[in-house]
Amino acid sequence: MVAGATLLSRLLGFVRDVIVAFTLGAGLFADAFFVAFRIPNLLRRLFGEGSLTMAFIPVFSRIREEEGDEAAQEMARSAMVWLGVILGGITLLVMWLARPLTMVIAPGFIDNPELFDATVEIVRICFPYAILICSVALCMGILNARDHFLAPALAPIILNVALIGAALFGYYFGYNVAYSMAYGVLIGGLGQWMLQQPFLKATGFSWRGVWSWKNKGVIRMGLLMLPTVFGAAVYQVNILLSTLLASFLPVGSVSYLFYADRLMQFPLGVFGIAVSTAALPSLSKLAAKGEMGAFDGALRSTLGLTMFIAVPSAAGLIALADPIVALLFERGAFSPEAVVATGSALVAYSIGLPFIALSRPLVAGFYALEDTKTPVRIAVVCLVVNVGAGALLMQSIGHVGLALAVSLSSMLNWLLLYVLLMRRRKSQLIALGSAVKVVAVSGCVGVGAWYSVAWHPWWVACIPAWVAFYLLAAHKLRMPEATMVVDLIRARMRRKRSEG
Structure with missing residues (x-):
């Protein structure tokens, strides 16, 4: 929804x-x-x-x-x-x-x-x-x-x-x-x-x-908000510093990064943020009830579903970066050279897409446990890494280095969040077998999509086929996330029939 x-x-x-x-x-x-x-x-x-x-x-x-x-x-x-x-x-x-x-x-x-x-x-x-x-x-x-x-x-x-x-x-x-x-x-x-x-x-x-x-709940909320406000400020500073670094690069670099980020944010906003938004209330209720086994199970399912969606999305964006940019923007003052430059930035951003998406449920997990400080501390560390890596990489690969630095810092952010929450809960939060299957099938989809670029302009019509292939392969491999998606669709269809 x-x-x-x-x-x-x-x-x-x-x-x-x-x-x-x-x-x-x-x-x-x-x-x-x-x-x-x-x-x-x-x-x-x-x-x-x-x-x-x-x-x-x-x-x-x-x-x-x-x-x-x-x-x-x-x-x-x-x-x-x-x-x-x-x-x-x-x-x-x-x-x-x-x-x-x-x-x-x-x-x-x-x-x-x-x-x-x-x-x-x-x-x-x-x-x-x-x-x-x-x-x-x-x-x-x-x-x-x-x-x-x-x-x-x-x-x-x-x-x-x-x-x-x-x-x-x-x-x-x-x-x-x-x-x-x-x-x-x-x-x-x-x-x-x-x-x-x-x-x-x-x-x-x-x-x-x-x-x-003097409501005690409001006081508690205010105390929890202080770190989250600081965390939001860190994010804004991160954007500001990245823009500042890009201003030292050739004209157009800021625009290439802007358009690439807009495309990367589309699947992230539609799916990644949606999953974590829906997960936080459930996790909060389970934590409040002290049902920590169910809490771990809900978080595990949330991470699994996020990975199930984010990894193939990243594979598709990497494989089809240039043609997608050309389809959406190549007109008027947006030249073929700008398409290539923006596509390169989109590839670099997309490498970090799964890690950005997977970090959001982990942050929701910390917040549900009323720990808002740990994610902020990690965000500060990743801010330093992002700026440092960006300043270093831009020397050799320009604006693509800044996009790649975002992906590297996102990987570190996910890793630190995952390790600390896993240690706190003493529970494995991502099933290794499912992760391997998702990466393998997504890799096949990415390779197929990359080859389909040569079938211009039919590569666009092939996208639904790659989605269908991914879902079918996931179902055949008995990935629990595929079963979850199928069950949700069936339940929605049954509800509509009963309402009709």
């Missing part, structure tokens, strides 16, 4: 990018909007979806298990009050200090008064979105902890629709598109919030009731 909603969101995001490029272009007001929107987005990444939800779900699940549903609801209401007060204060401060803040994040705009003033005004319009989206993240945590995933997964679609509508409205009615989109951000945030409310009510949750400034 999460994967399907994420896939729809990613496709709609692509449509949004096309429409925004058509209506807003790449001029002065486009620069102003993109820079201004980056500020509330940064707050969302630091305090919203990742850190807040990850810290909230384990605490909420434990209180619900030990003290009952009403105590858990009191904790959620108290968290929302604190969230509103803190983010409301930050919002007022940002709106007051919008000019100096814009000087910090975009000092190059100072020489262009029109651009600078537009950015300041758009910051003031769209920054309250941070309050809305962080509140949505709390609603997502409540719903996920109650085993409801559809509404939270659909939330990004609402923002995409709002931005598309705002861009088209401004363009066709003669308004400034950048300002229209700034108000569209607020409308999208409000729409995301409203979407969650009927589903919260259906689960029995109500915002009306007892709350407390």
